[in-house]
Amino acid sequence: MDYIGKSVIRQEAWDKVSGKAKYTADDSSPGILHAKLVVSPYAHARIKSIKTEKASHVFGVRAVLAGERFPLTGEEIRDRPPLATERVRYHGEAVALVVADTPHLAKKAADLIEIEYEPLPVVNNPTEALKKDAPLVHEQLGTYQKEERVYPVPGTNIANQTKIRKGNMEKGWAESEVTVEEYFSFSPSDHAAMETRCSMCEIRSNGDVVITSSSQAPFMIKRLIHEYFEVDIGKVIVETPFVGGGYGGKASIQLELLAYLACKAAGGRKVKLLNSREEDILTSPVHIGLDARVRLGSTEEGEIKAAELLFLFDGGAYSDKAADLSKAAAADCTGPYDIDNVWCNSLCMYTNHPYAAPFRGFSHSELLFAIERTMDSLAEKLGMDRLLLRYKNAIKPGDTTPTQVPLNKSNVGNLPACIRRLKEIIDWDEGVAKDIGNNKIRAKGVSCIWKTSTIESDAGSGVILTFNPDGSINLMSGIIEIGTGTKTVLAQILAERMKMEISQIHVQMEVNTQSTPEHWKTVASRGTFLAGRAVLEAAEDVIRQLKNIASCVLRAKASDLTVAFGKVFLRDDPSIGIDVKDIAYGYTFPNGNAIGGQIIGRGHYNLRHLTHMNKETGAGKPGPEWSVGAQAVEVEFDKRDLTYRIIRAVSVVDIGTVLNEMAAKGQVMGAMSMGLSFGSRETFKFDEFGRVMNSQLRTYRPIRYSEHPDYVVDFVVTPQVDAAYGARGAGEHGILGMPAALGNALSIAAGVKLNELPLTPELIWRVKKKEGFSDAFI
Amino acid sequence: MLSFDFDYYQPKSIEEAVQLYHALDREEKHPLYYSGGTEIITLGRLDLVYTNAVIDIKAIPECEVLGTQEGYFVTGSGLTLTAIEENNGFPLLSKAASGVADHTARNKITVGGNICGQIFYREAVLPFLLTDSKIVAAGMNGVRTEHIMSLFNKTLRLKKGELLVQLQTEKRYLNVPYRCVKKRPQWDTGYPLVTIAAIKAEEGIRVAFSGVSPFPFRSREMEKALNENGRIKERILASLQHLPKPVLDDVEGSSEYRLFVLKNTLFDILRELEEDHR
Amino acid sequence: MTAERSLSAVLNVNDEERAVHLKPTDTLLFVLREKLGLSGAKPGCLNGDCGACTVNIDGLAMKSCLMLAVESLNKKITTIEGLKGTPIQQAFVEHFAFQCGYCTPGFIMNCHAMLNTVPDANDDTIAEWLNSNICRCTGYQEIEGAVRSIVKKNQMNRKRP
């Protein structure tokens, strides 16, 4: 049995190509009621009145919710009413909700709700939000309940601030012979998972609250429903079938709360709340925006001595996970470089924009855009090769991170090796830019990446294994199958450890918080790490049990036995043994005596030794390990009309041992695609009133088939000793350096500094025009 | 999900369709001709279209004609854009049609719907404007035929209840040199930033535009300027004086940038068409 | 000519006659999912933009959110549930051409129609067709691999006498 590294086809593959895989909204059992939201057309307004009479009288309407104050919600700061009452703070915010027999009737009634607004001045970006005279998004900020380690500043629009103070800045600047300073800016954008979010809720007569949701965090839903609405935690049951893409956007808890309230108002009947695409873009949480300032100082030889960073994250109208995102950015603020003197202020700003959810990479592709573009500026100013500058400063074992964590061979990947490999793949020595005639230039941009997962310090994962009478095993884990193939990888780990056929392992795909052991959240590329360890522990548990029973049957010491190939046998004489299937349900001796019973194994893994970041200096251990990589993008740029194509995108990442080659490459490529799409074309277009003008896939356009470049993915393998078979996470890394590498390539090609996103031809034109590019069209 | 209800009718003849329209209108059903229906369904969902009766025109034989008849290339209004592309009897039309939406959507979107719809790009109208094709429209007083240039001003000015049946294009235009270029904000998919269609007719170059203004247009003044003697660049600049103002400024692009793209694209088209001639 | 608000109709879906009660305003997507229990076609935008709802109508790829169910009377409707172990499904599995799987039925139905119409589609044709669908998970390269593998097989089969 040799499953590690094999491209095992995902367990649910045939269900997914035959339309049988079930997603939340696929449940259309009769009797389900349908909820419809009424959302705000304003980004900031006072709600003067809400009239619901007409809606209530529509045939088939079972409940109308509006104007009622429910407990405030929010993961870090409780600043968000499930339905807005006095004020709306972003365009698309949910204000009212109708429950009716059919979607048609619900929509009809929702259209009849009359809401009168009085518009208020809007905060339209995080830089504006910081100004002294900016309107306040939350006047009551000081009164909100909050977690211990968030630091809002009442009387301002600052929802959280994280400080990094490492080394001595004066010394750093004094040692710097060359400095560069750059400003960056991009607006919020969207996850745009193909499945729009959907939640269903039913309250059973015994009081059980049963929620089905397209979520990355069913166990968090359970906890929050309990905390917000005071339902006994054991009475909240959350089910999650397949999820049609999450990318972080389905780790936030929002629709579930509304589905619960709607269900309660409708007497506990099952209610379905399915986002339209427009609501999924506007109302549900989005991908965070950022304004940033970066200053780097280095010696003439290119040794970076000082980094000063200011991040103003556009957290939107509510802090939810944005507070945490801004903290994660601070923790890795320098990018993967060894810098002794670091000053960073990372602020999560309230604005009148849709609020932020985690997004693949958890604020790292964002901060890396700022850092890696500045690295290119520094290289230019130094007249130094861009990769060499990065190589010289690359983070290594023995260095410390911005939060002063000492690194060793296991907790950081091998960045220099990634850079060397990248250099070969992209033929770096041929030069960064080449004129290929016909007004066209080919240019290469590079970016280094790193990331740790700033997750809760007690995050954990559990696994249960049960045997079937034929000796096959059922594997239950709280990981959500959002497309990462993690559950197949778990089966590979189990098959490898048990030395059995993978076809004999049945993975339960759906999660039910009542019967599936808890997995913290399916985010942050932590699935394989946490659940993988739990699988190994559960495997040990069943092996021990199998040996115990077999030792009775075979009259041998358990320690002399081995489990493999569906058998338990004597290590020194494999001919003496017994089939697992004969003991998986216990064993019955020929005389009728029986011992044992169905074998049930359990395993659990908790992160350890993580510590909180210090409020004043940021010192602390925010994550278990740092994975690293180096990426490149090659573009073909038209000097005349300023358009371009992406020709090739390359990733060399150190994800430790590769457990499933094709699946891992798929993860990296998919993330690269998302990063390029974000970098090149995705953004919300806000008007001056803070409204999102492109809330459809017609106008918010992710990359499509013919637009994809050639992808090259390669791995450097530095096993992480802590992880199951040494695997690091792989779900996010592909995205991290893509916007930066694209920005670097285009800045070289166009000969101007492109420090905004998305990198559209119009942006290039705008920047070039400022630098005197004339409209000459010949 | 629509929040209103409608009845669905599928008449078999023009007369039946037109009469139905007026009967339903009298009943205040706000009837709509239903061709591909893509706009009625999708804008209806957003409450931007309202109707209580749709009259599907796809069973009317005249609306499904495609091919040459008596010196004209006839395009039935109910034909889907992919049907037109595949037939390719009018290459410029095929080209313009193939830029609209995406391949699957074009299996449903019809040329009549594209021309009569609210979504203001209406890219499929450009070839008909350039060739001053005839519009065959049916109303209570029977069928009339008019040149499109006299009937199209931002939108096709049909009378209430009139049905666009066909477009007839003189055969001599089918094989003239042409260009149709759709420039998008980024790469291959999405609405146009600008779409320019042009032909080289006997008297000179004709051009029509979509995406420059919130309506498609062909401008005789612009054509006049473009066909003067002089350097292409100067002719283009002169022609821009006659652009309908203001140039569109929206999520697809600012008006200034649109002008930049417009000029570049026009430049290429003119150069190519003029070289074609030599 | 029909003029009822709600009608009983028979739809030909996946070679079965299915009786169904529908309203003229119901889209085909709605009827397939909510009334016929065929949830393979997915809602992604209800606006014709994403392609997740793609089915085949008389062999043409069609976005079922852009079509009224009444328009599909007397037509042959094929949904993903009607494809059983076709080469393109096999190719998607082998090429890891999906992750979350949400876009997959739509992509496969579009590919299926294309491979029936243009079995030896060249890269431009493939691009033109497949630009009708969005996949947010993969980098499209895997989908490209899957489709090309079938086209290649078709070309080889054709060359063989």
Ligand SMILES: Cc1cc2nc3c(=O)[nH]c(=O)nc-3n(C[C@H](O)[C@H](O)[C@H](O)COP(=O)(O)OP(=O)(O)OC[C@H]3O[C@@H](n4cnc5c(N)ncnc54)[C@H](O)[C@@H]3O)c2cc1C
């Ligand atoms: C995914 C998508 C992408 C799109 N992208 C583009 C694009 O890039 N460029 C572009 O130009 N457009 C684009 N559109 C708009 C699209 O072209 C229109 O929605 C479409 O043209 C409508 O055609 P239809 O046949 O579906 O019209 P319908 O919905 O049937 O009708 C539209 C309107 O025209 C009226 N009408 C239809 N036929 C007639 C007739 N024969 N006589 C009188 N009135 C009639 C109807 O009553 C209705 O008011 C896109 C649409 C979609 C769905």
Ligand code: FES
């Ligand atoms: S749901 Fe039909 S195209 Fe998106």
Ligand code: FES
């Ligand atoms: S596989 Fe998830 S959208 Fe394509």
